[in-house]
Amino acid sequence: MKKQNVSGAFVAASWIALGAGMIGYIAGLVRAEMELNEKGYYFTILLY
Template identity: 65%
Template sequence: MAAKFQKPTGAFVAASWTALFVGAVVYLLGLWNASMQLNEKGYYFTILMYGLFAAVSLQKSVRDRLEGINVTGIYYSLCWVSLLLSIALLAVGLFNATLANSEKGFFAMAFLLALFGAVAVQKNVRDIGSDKAEAALDGATTDEA
């Protein structure tokens, strides 16, 4: 039996997209303006992309399991390891960076905001898609009766 999820409000959808874009754009602007070598910038950019992908993939796996969709244990575990690894890699990179503590905090908070936004956006997209699919099924069932 599939779990029933409530359709998200417009305000929550807007807040989720805003968190994703603000977190990612601010992180990338900070990276653009940072006085570090290009290979360091590439490292932090890759961690952002890896973290966003891992967060969305983990959220999807958790949701699939809640809805009774088969998710292999290895994939589910890999999602958790990837998300934790992206956070750990950012933490290690920032710990060893020659940045001011305020800059380190800026990157960490922008990264976490972007991760939160990605998870919330993925949840909203899925909830809205489920709601539309359910409405279409209800309409088809009503028409057939």
């Protein structure tokens, strides 16, 4: 089976989407009204 190559634009768009999602998640986590230990749990889940 032949391996397909992906374009550089697709790779760049994927990294940008991942970064934007992580920034949005962290921004929501900072603004959330939770206890610090609960925020830490959700931040750890993001790191996994």
